[in-house]
């Protein structure tokens with residue numbers, strides 16, 4: 001396993017997450033599954049990350065943003081395809097997840113756009129991505145970087 005340059009920061013983030021998350025009502029009930037991303041061609045192109053965000057609690061939660069040491073400008077985007085088959089993407093804004101529901105970030109739909117990469121996304125590495133919620137809670141996940149042509153975590 002490669003040593004990642006963000007290891008120090010990562011340990012701090014995970015510790016903070018473990019201490020802060022259970023105290024908050026909403027995100028303590030948020031479970032993130034199947035997080036993955038693709039290796040990037042260069043640092044000048046944005047990366048993207050995908051995952052399923054599940055609200056296992058009794059109250060709605062609202063995802064309002066992202067933060068990661070990997071990218072200066074991470075943002076939730078939505079890809080839409082028009083009648084002519086041309087797809088484009090735009091910021092998705094806040095995402096409310098009802099109790100018992102989940103939201104899928106997947107190719108062709110919602111995704112975590114990682115703009116202004118701080119380093120190349122290399123296959124086999126991982127990075128931390130923190131989901132920010134409207135009640136001040138956060139959930140930090142470890143995202144594996146798969147191959148450049150990967151279509152999902154099972155590839």
Ligand SMILES: [Cu+2]
Pocket residue numbers: 077078089090111113
């Ligand atoms: Cu995008």
